[in-house]
Amino acid sequence: MSGDNPAPYLDGIPPDTLRKVQQYLKPFQLSKEKLKEVSARLYKDMLLGLERDPPYDAAVKMLPTFVRATPDRTDRGDFLALDLGGTNLRVIHVRVVEGNPQVLYSESTTITTEIKEGTGEALFDLIAACLGDFLVSRDLNGQTLPLGFTFSFPCEQREIDESILIRWTKGFKCSGVEGRDVVQLLKEAIRRRGDYDIHSVAMVNDTVGTMMSCGYDQRCEIGMIIGTGTNACYMEEIKNMKRVAGEDGQMCINTEWGGFGDDGSLKDIQTEFDVEVDKTSDNRGVHIFEKMISGMYLGEIVRLLLVRLAEDKLLFKGRTSEALRTPFTFETKFISEIEEQDSGLVNTLRILTDLGLEWESVDCAIVRLVCETISSRSANLCAAALATIANRIRTNRGLDHLETTVGVDGTVYREHPKFSMRLQETVCLLAPLCDITFHVTEEASGKGAAMVAAVAQRLAAEPAGQ
Structure with missing residues (x-):
């Protein structure tokens, strides 16, 4: 669990230098036993989140999504999907055939700063206008299709078609939206237009969409995102959820596992570099787990390490550059490029040169070692969290093997x-x-939103009590 086996490139690092570098990297190298401890802590926090009502003071919030089933082969039909998660709004036409979603067409519109900082009415009028234009362009205006809406902002979901915005993030500041039902605001904007209608709206978290987009796989009951941020969802027994009392069956839980550690439970594995990343972040003290493993922060952890190693004259003959001293200039994609099997060395030389650094071959080897150590810790911590969920599902069902x-x-x-x-x-x-089988999804937000709408439509059509 301390990373990959020793690589040949390490032979180019003098033993004394390698030993000193390893002292900085050792806190990132977590043993199997330590990862088991982390998993046990997450399991405990998941149980606490399930028991909290409301969940806002729980580190791992375990939010009900009101998605009560995964797709099956009977799901079919045409659906619309909206995806609002940052700089763009996407409108998507999805056709579901025997539980398999296919994107037929999509259009994207840039959300300007003016819209982000304007009124909520202006934002939802724009969404309604884009949806209306899409219906006309795709000759769908005469149909009334179910809609799945991926709205990737912190919300309290009260039903599949009721989602209250808790707070804006990602640069959005639209007035008159926080504390209100997003579905209702969308319906009001469509009514103001008056030239089309929608059948129903199913609200979707992007992680849930990732799980639901794999509807063709009947065993898919976990969704995970590890990109700029990180999160996971899974199918939980409703009887274990305090906030949804008196129901049978299962419901998808949005764990919000990025907040794991916000209560201090990960302090023993936080390094001084993790603490520095948190201290200088816009959301200090929250999303501690996310800051240790996600793409938004991995490059910055590497940068801080490189600066420290240079200051201790273990890199670049003790010299840095203005670029390397500037926060977030070492992008997470550089880690991927440096660790490429065939082109890694060439990529390393280019990246270090672009950062204004003077390098020797030993510097390239040390930089690669730092990158491998940080990305390995990320993968190992993510694996510990995922193993927690898989073990939870197995325990819920009383299975010897899942x-x-x-x-x-x-x-x-x-x-x-x-x-x-x-x-x-x-x-x-x-x-x-x-x-555990892994399916990498494409167009997850659109396909997943459509599948949530499809499942909601199927369940609504079933006789009561079935």
Whole structure:
């Protein structure tokens, strides 16, 4: 669990230098026993989150999504999907055939700063206008299709079609939206237009969409994102959820596992560099787990380490550059490029040169070692969290052995050359009684939103009590 086996490139680092560098890297190298401890702590926090009502003071919030089933082969039809998560609004036409969603067409509109900082009415009028234009362009205006809405902001979901915005993030500051039902605001904007209608709206978290987009796999009951941020969801027994009392069956839980450690439970594995990243962040003291493993922060952890090693004259002959001393100039994608099997050295030389650094071959080897150490810790911690969920599902069902599938998305998982392999190897060690298959999803937000709408439509059509 301390990273990959010793690599040949390490032979180019003088033994005394390597020993000193390893002293800085050792706190990032977590043993199997320590990862088991982390998993046990997350399991405890998940139980606390399930018991809290309301959940806001829980580190791992375990939010009900009101998605009560996964897709099956009977789900079919045409659906619309909206995806609002940052700089763009996407409108998507999805066709579901025997539980398999296919994107037929999509259009994207940039959300300007003026809209982000304007009124909520202006934002939802724009959404309604984009949806209306899409219906006309696709000759769908005469149809009344169910709509899945991926709205990637912190919300309190009260039903599948009722989601209250808690607070804006990602630069949005639209007035008159926080504390209100997003579905109602969308319906009001559509009514103001008066030229089309929608059948129903199902609200979707992006992690839930990732899971639901794998509807063709009947075993898919976990969704995971490891990209700029990180989160996971899974199917939990409703009887274990205090906030949804008196129901049978299952419901998808949005764990919000990025907040793991916000209560101090990860202090013993936080390094001084993790503490510095948190201290200088816009949301100090929250999303501690996310800051240790996600793409938004991995490059910055590496940068801080490189600066320290240079200050201690273990890198670049003790010299840095203005670029290296500037926060977030070492991008997380650089880690992936440096760890490429064939082009890693060439990429390393280019990146260090672009950062204004004077390097020798030993510097390139040390930089690669730092990158591998940080990305390996990320994969191992992510694996510990995923193993916790898999073990939870197995325990819930009283199974000796669980076979399950994870729908996964995110740039770190998809683009890093070794991340997925490291994660899967560690999961096998931490959840040995679980056989886990991974499906990397594409167009997850659109497909997943459509599948949530499809499942909601199917369940609504079933006789009561079935």
